[in-house]
Amino acid sequence: MTVEPIREAYSFVCLHCGHAWEGSYEIQHSIDANGTPRADYYVRGVKQPSPLTQNSCRICHRTTIRVLRPGRVASARPVLD
Numbered sequence: 460m461t462v463e464p465i466r467e468a469y470s471f472v473c474l475h476c477g478h479a480w481e482g483s484y485e486i487q488h489s490i491d492a493n494g495t496p497r498a499d500y501y502v503r504g505v506k507q508p509s510p511l512t513q514n515s516c517r518i519c520h521r522t523t524i525r526v527l528r529p530g531r532v533a534s535a536r537p538v539l540d
Contacts (some may be wrong), residue, residue, distance in 0.1 A: 460475075465487075468529035473516035474521050480509055481530075 464487045472479040484503040500507045508514075514524045 469510060470527040470529055471510070471514060472525050472527065473519060473521060473523065476516060476519040477517040478516050480517065484510065501502055516534040 464485045466483065467486055468481060468483040470481050476529070484507070484523065487499045487501065489499070491497055498509070500509055511526060514526075515522045516524065521526055
């Protein structure tokens with residue numbers, strides 16, 4: 460069984476270097492042959508790993524990422540003195 464895809468956006472911030480970015484995904488929910496629900500993430504039609512479980516910073520490549528509501532990038536940036 461496959462459900463109509465949905466669009467979802469997330470904001471991300473690296474807890475190591477402070478880099479923040481946003482991503483928009485098309486998510487296809489389905490049930491596999493064993494009856495297990497699954498979600499497949501796509502960007503411009505290309506399947507991607509889940510940004511919620513397999514994400515890394517584009518600057519320092521660390522995986523200590525915090526996921527925020529969309530539109531939160533500006534508030535996630537560190538304040539510099």
